Amino acid sequence: MDPTAAAGQASDDEKWLVVDGRRWRKTDPSLPEDVVEALKSHLGRGRSGVRSAKRAGDDDAVAAARHRVGVAKHGLGERGDPWWERPESDRLGDARAALRELDALD
Template sequence: MADVDSERWLVIDGRRWRRTDPSLPAELVAALKSHLGRGRSAVGAAKRRADDDAVAAARERVGLAKHGLGERGPYWWDEPEADRLARAEDALRRLDELDAG
């Protein structure tokens, strides 16, 4: 069971964090992680400006990226691979649409 747990969870300072779905294609993961990083950066910038609306919008982007990566939402290991891929592709499409304006 420890091997399965180590594939599903990353433990840092005693806290468990869900790992990225390993079945997702590398280029899809890279695109989602790029959005995730930019979203996290935007959260920090909005907090420094005390802009609550921008914080909320940036957190929404972070959440979308994390759902796409399988790090939030349904446990990826309980879902068919095709559903997981569709969720990731949908999240990336929605994030790209947010960038487009």
């Protein structure tokens, strides 16, 4: 079966998380758990960095931290083209590339 066809059959419950009436795209469920955990670790560090940099009034650090958040969220499938419209192999490749980029920032 075509991977995009199988992914396209994902239900709305599998695609979206609703919080206070607002829809947020869920993490790609096909990603390996170790990749998801590593990307979420970077996401948490990025979010923490945004808060710290804002408190310090450091615009460059805010931009760098937001970049980390964006790369992590793209890797998780939460931003960019919807994961359910893309082949699984492409999604995994993008997640691993995001993780390499994030690891290089450390």
